[in-house]
Amino acid sequence: DIVLTQAPLSVSVTPGESASISCRSSKSLLSSKGITSLYWYLQRPGKSPQLLIYQMSNLASGVPDRFSSSGSETDFTLKISKVETEDVGVYYCGHRLEYPLTFGSGTKLEIK
Amino acid sequence: EVQLVETGGGLVQPGRSLKLSCVASGFTFNNYWMSWTRQAPGKGLEWVASITNSGGSTYYPDSVKGRFTISRDNAQNTLYLQMNSLRSEDTATYYCTRIPFFDYWGQGVMVTVSS
Numbered sequence: 001d002i003v004l005t006q007a008p009l010s011v012s013v014t015p016g017e018s019a020s021i022s023c024r025s026s027k028s029l030l031s032s033k034g035i036t037s038l039y040w041y042l043q044r045p046g047k048s049p050q051l052l053i054y055q056m057s058n059l060a061s062g063v064p065d066r067f068s069s070s071g072s073e074t075d076f077t078l079k080i081s082k083v084e085t086e087d088v089g090v091y092y093c094g095h096r097l098e099y100p101l102t103f104g105s106g107t108k109l110e111i112k
Numbered sequence: 113e114v115q116l117v118e119t120g121g122g123l124v125q126p127g128r129s130l131k132l133s134c135v136a137s138g139f140t141f142n143n144y145w146m147s148w149t150r151q152a153p154g155k156g157l158e159w160v161a162s163i164t165n166s167g168g169s170t171y172y173p174d175s176v177k178g179r180f181t182i183s184r185d186n187a188q189n190t191l192y193l194q195m196n197s198l199r200s201e202d203t204a205t206y207y208c209t210r211i212p213f214f215d216y217w218g219q220g221v222m223v224t225v226s227s
Contacts, residue, residue, distance in 0.1 A: 048217040101159040
């Protein structure tokens with residue numbers, strides 16, 4: 001099974017500053033079709049998860065461009081620029097390369 | 113507007129069965145693969161099952177294989193999860209999700225397995 005390791009466990013950010021979250025995969029997430037199968041989700045407190053980023057670097061519909069993602073085949077970074085209070089929650093990375101589908105353990109973002 | 117509405121959760125004793133339903137609207141249901149994903153209280157996300165758009169193929173992690181069955185009724189725009197031989201570790205909120213991107217999630221339904 002592909003293991004996704006997120007760091008840090010939690011991050012505390014002042015509004016207006018930036019935050020970065022890392023996700024490391026135990027296996028390359030580059031598919032034979034040349035697509036990197038890495039996704040980012042945000043789960044706000046008491047809410048269902050929502051898709052932020054698909055295929056490593058593509059912003060999902062309605063997601064502000066303060067969110068961006070980049071990486072290689074195994075190391076990925078979600079960056080949130082100019083953090084706002086609405087960005088509070090738990091961020092998960094996930095892959096869709098093969099079964100079983102797995103998620104990282106989550107990174108909690110808090111506001112200072 | 114895409115909507116996924118789960119029902120069927122509740123309290124069930126270990127070893128018993130429960131069936132969840134998810135009614136989809138706002139998109140062409142039979143064009144999409146669908147999944148169930150769960151989240152134990154205070155824990156992270158765990159993929160539980162996936163089904164192709166036709167229902168012809170299904171996929172499960174080892175943790176539920178042989179106990180859970182995902183199915184769908186495209187005429188009724190409904191996704192199901194039949195859960196048998198339930199264990200305490202199956203206690204979680206279960207989400208109906210559209211794949212491949214997991215771009216839409218239902219509100220979730222709570223399943224508690226306890227005597």
